[in-house]
Amino acid sequence: MNMNLSLRSRVTASRGSRGTLLRVASLLAALLALGGAGTAAAAAPREAGPGADAVTTGKxxxxxxxxxxxxxxxxxxxxxxxxxxxxxxxxxxxxxxxxxxxxxxxxxxxxxxxxxxxxxxxxxxxxxxxxxxxxxxxxxxxxxxxxxxxxxxxxxxxxxxxxxxxxxxxxxxxxxxxxxxxxxxxxxxxxxxxxxxxxxxxxxxxxxxxxxxxxxxxxxxxxxxxxxxxxxxxxxxxxxxxxxxxxxxxxxxxxxxxxxxxxxxxxxx
Known part of the structure; x- marks a missing residue:
């Protein structure tokens, strides 16, 4: 019986570790996505103002x-x-x-x-x-x-x-x-x-x-x-x-x- 309890404890711990790893991975992915979005925003050209038109924009x-x-x-x-x-x-x-x-x-x-x-x-x-x-x-x-x-x-x-x-x-x-x-x-x-x-x-x-x-x-x-x-x-x-x-x-x-x-x-x- 002690062996069964020990085995169940190890399985539960293993599942808990996998859950923690999955949560950490999800958090890292979210942070990377946010960072990528910030980088893209910084790299984007400044938007033209209300006076821009087809004649002047991008010239x-x-x-x-x-x-x-x-x-x-x-x-x-x-x-x-x-x-x-x-x-x-x-x-x-x-x-x-x-x-x-x-x-x-x-x-x-x-x-x-x-x-x-x-x-x-x-x-x-x-x-x-x-x-x-x-x-x-x-x-x-x-x-x-x-x-x-x-x-x-x-x-x-x-x-x-x-x-x-x-x-x-x-x-x-x-x-x-x-x-x-x-x-x-x-x-x-x-x-x-x-x-x-x-x-x-x-x-x-x-x-x-x-x-x-x-x-x-x-x-x-x-x-x-x-x-x-x-x-x-x-x-x-x-x-x-x-x-x-x-x-x-x-x-x-x-x-x-x-x-x-x-x-x-x-x-x-």
Whole structure:
């Protein structure tokens, strides 16, 4: 009888051990599953914000600035806006090689760069759409002629622009006429475009001073320079982006949309 009790005790213990092992295995499996889910969540790309759409989502942008400049924080706000619209943005310093544009969908040159250091920039020739609001680079990029104050320049105190081509997708739905883009006076860059330009807005009262203008791929820019890809010029200053009105934001987003689309896209017409 003692032998039977001993045997039953060993069997019960064995079954208890197997039960414990099964419970431990189940717990480990659950923990691994949770860990895997956490890893997958961490590896997943950040979701685009409500401003994302089929035009901008997943597009790669090379953003050229001065990484160590005090106004770089304004560029961070622009980058955050672009990312909210679903774009993947890579910040590079103004001395980055032009080869950095390879494989990108859009190159943006901020006004935070030093135009003096980028004179004759080879970004002029990249076969990638390019958007800039550095008016002192309009000449080097062949957006305009070379004489500052005559072919390009800045108005230090202004907050109105005159929309002259409202039907264009580059106007972003902003109605024709005098529209304020800042709540109070700030810097607005301008240029006198080449013959192939599409002019969207000008300085109020200065019809030859364009503040939003663009070139289609293959259009003639300054003199006989032919646009290697779409080119867009905007009016912003170093710290103007965060001050944009609803109309100013609409013009900015429309410029990005138009630049990043393929020429001939029916949505651009």
């Amino acid at each position: 790669n942008v090379l953003y050229v600035t001065r990484l160590n400049h005090r106004d770089r924080e304004e560029d961070d706000k622009v980058v955050a806006h672009l990312e909210q619209r679903g774009m993947v943005v890579k910040l590079v310093d103004e001395d980055a090689p032009v080869s950095a544009a390879k494989g990108e969908d859009l190159v943006i040159i901020s006004s935070v760069v030093s135009a003096r250091d980028m004179v004759g920039t080879p970004f002029r020739d990249v076969p990638v759409p390019l958007l800039t609001w550095e008016s002192d680079l309009f000449d080097s990029l062949r957006f305009t002629g070379q004489k500052k104050g005559e072919d390009f320049g800045e108005v230090v105190k202004e907050h109105y622009v005159n929309v002259v081509n409202a039907p264009s997708p580059l106007a972003g739905g902003v109605p024709a006429g005098k529209r304020w883009v800042y709540p109070r006076d700030d810097e607005i860059g301008w240029g006198k475009p080449g013959p192939g330009a599409t002019i969207i807005a000008t300085i109020a009262g200065e019809p030859t001073h364009a503040v939003v203008f663009a070139y289609e791929k293959g259009a003639t820019m300054d003199y006989d320079f032919v646009a290697p890809a779409r080119r867009v010029a905007l009016f912003l200053g170093n710290r103007s982006f965060e001050k944009l009105s609803a109309n100013g934001n609409a013009l900015f987003d429309a410029a990005v949309n138009w630049a990043i689309r393929e020429p001939g896209d029916e949505r651009c017409k």
